[in-house]
Amino acid sequence: MFKKQFLFLLFIALAFVIAACSNDSNDSGETSDAEAESGSEEETQAEQVLKIANDQEPAGLDPHKTPAASSVRVYSKVYEGLVTFDENMELEGQLAESWDQPDDSTYIFNLVEGAQFHNGREMTAEDVKYSFERILNEETASHIASYFADIETIEVLGDYQIQFKLANPNATFLTNLTNSSAAIVAQEVVEENGDLQQVAIGTGPFVFEEWVPDNSVTLLKNEDYYVDGIPKLDKVEYYTMLEEASRLSAIRTGEIDMTTVNAQSAELLDGADGLSVMDYQSLEYSYVGFNVDVEPLTDEKVRQALSLATNRQEIVDIAWNGQGVITGPIAPAMGDWSLDVEAHELYQNDLDQAKDLLADAGYPDGFEITITTASTYPDMVDTAQLLQQQWKEIGVNAEIRQVEWGEYIDIWSNKSADILIGRNGSGSDPDRAMNYFFHTDGSANVWNFSNAEYDELVLKGKGTVDVEERKEVYNQSQELLLELSPNLFMVSPMNYVAVRDGVVDYQPYAHSSEDIEEVSKK
Incomplete structure (x- = not known):
């Protein structure tokens, strides 16, 4: 009996000691390994980091x-x-x-x-x-x-x-x-810096943190932003992934949260687990730009001949996988401001008329020319290769020069290409498409193009307040621009954004495809 009572009392004493040790541990602020791991996971989940893959x-x-x-x-x-x-x-x-x-x-x-x-x-x-x-x-x-x-x-x-x-x-x-x-x-x-090319200090919702060349750019949440509750993300990380295959792999595995993809890739991602593809008709268009100070492109008949030798529908079907519409200088997504160009004479792919125009311009046997394009944009490369084949049918032998993005930007700004394949945005007002790119003094007129009648029209459009009158002025200016052909306007594509399911409240619009102020992660 005594022995049983002793063992019982000993068990009670040990229980108090264990309880006391446990309380001492908790009072000291220490946690178990399991608790620490759980807390770390919660802290990681609480941080809102959006990872975006860029193509350039x-x-x-x-x-x-x-x-x-x-x-x-x-x-x-x-x-x-x-x-x-x-x-x-x-x-x-x-x-x-x-x-x-x-x-x-x-x-x-x-x-x-x-x-x-x-x-x-x-x-x-x-x-x-x-x-x-x-x-x-x-x-x-x-x-x-x-x-x-x-x-x-x-x-x-x-x-x-x-x-x-x-x-x-x-x-x-x-x-x-x-x-x-x-x-x-x-x-x-x-x-302090001479310019702002390597630094960025604004008032916006995100603060520039770091740019690692050829790798990534990091932005942090502006904790002092004047709009309450914005942004919702703590950090945005942009990763440079030039190859489409790399971006596809990264979005599939969850390494990134968002990326733009082309039409072919959008089809490949259709039905993929854990992500969706959003599409919208863009305000962009692809173009073929002519340096009108370079022979024989100085002659509008030569430029018109190249337009007639261009099969734009083939470029839609092959370079854009059929996911785009033929366009003029103002993209169709701008509605009534855009001219219906498919019935236009210079869009008819008439090889006989093209040859006649070349002969009238003094080039009955054609000529040689160089097309420059950015090597990192497949649609631009495809377009250049298709034009090379199409123009050969009228005797124009085009050499294709593919360059890296940095050199491409320099060539564009220095006006040093004969013919340049590129993309532009029509903007949110027809003045951008017509004045900014093609007025004699337009800031983005890199074609050495100048025409007094055209300049007068686009300036009139800029100063006309009545909407219907403005539309008529821009219809006239579009017709004249197509006739003079300093650019060939090609395709306004559908745009695609692949997004992981954890991204909340993201919605691309034609005029604003990358607004992430309201975006969060779940």
Whole structure:
């Protein structure tokens, strides 16, 4: 009996000791290995990181100097402009919370108070004035200078109010302000670095953290962003993956969360587990650009002959896998602004007429020419190869030169190609498609193209406020541009974005395919 009582008391004592040791451990803040692992997993899951694969390396980060899409997709998250578009392409304020228009040529913007640059300094009207003066300064060589050439004066009315007076009424002014390159920048950052190609300090929802060349760009959440609850992501990581096969593999395995893909890849991904493919009709178009200062491209009959020798439907079917529409200079996604070009005489693939035009121009036996294209875009390479075959039927022997993206951008800006295969965006107003690219003084007129009648038309369109009158002016200017053929306009493609199922609230639009402010991960 005594022995049993002793053992029972000993068991109770041991239980108290174990309990006390356990309590001591918990009081000291220590956790078990299992608890630590569980906590680590929860912390990792809580971090919102979006990984995006890009098809090209950024060509620089200066919004006032670099129009490349590979750059815009990055700096558009870091910088902001005065106004932007909502999902319905309606104007709404960004750094300007409101604006007034006292007359047809005057705009007064009331700025957001408390918006800070990522260096901690508040953005004011002086920064807006400096930014637009920088864009208009010839030394900047900004690709959007022609957008704002009508600005006559910029006057700071107060810390948060600024006035623009234009030389003439301009129906495109507010729309042009939505361009990602019309960004508000900090003067001290420009002066410290010379330009903004390697740095990015804006007021936007994401902060530029790091750019590892030929590898990745990292953006972090702006913890001091002036809009509550935005952004939802903690980090965005862009990975440069030039090869489509690499991006396909990465999106399938979950190594990345999003990437653009071509039509063929979109078909391959159809029904794949854990992801979906979103599509939309783009505002982009592919083109064949002629340097009209290079013989024999100086003669519009030669350019017209090349248009007639081009089978655009074959390019749609092969280069774009049938997922696109034949286009003029204004993409069909812009609706009534776009001209129906398929019935146009120069779109008819008439080889006999093409040969007659070449003979009239003094080239009855054809000629030799070089086509330059970016090696990293399969659709551009395919288009070049198809044109090489098609044009050979009228005696034109084209050599294809494939170059890397950085060299391609230099060739484009230096106007050093005979013929260049590329892509453009029609923008959100017909003025971009018609004036920016083809007016004699257009900032992106890299073709040495100049025609007084055409210039007069597009300037009239820019200053015409009545919508129906504007449409008629742009119809006339499109007809004239097709006749003069400084570019051959080819295909406006469907665009495709592959997205993992864990990405929430992402929706691509033709005018804004990479808006991720509201995106989160689950």
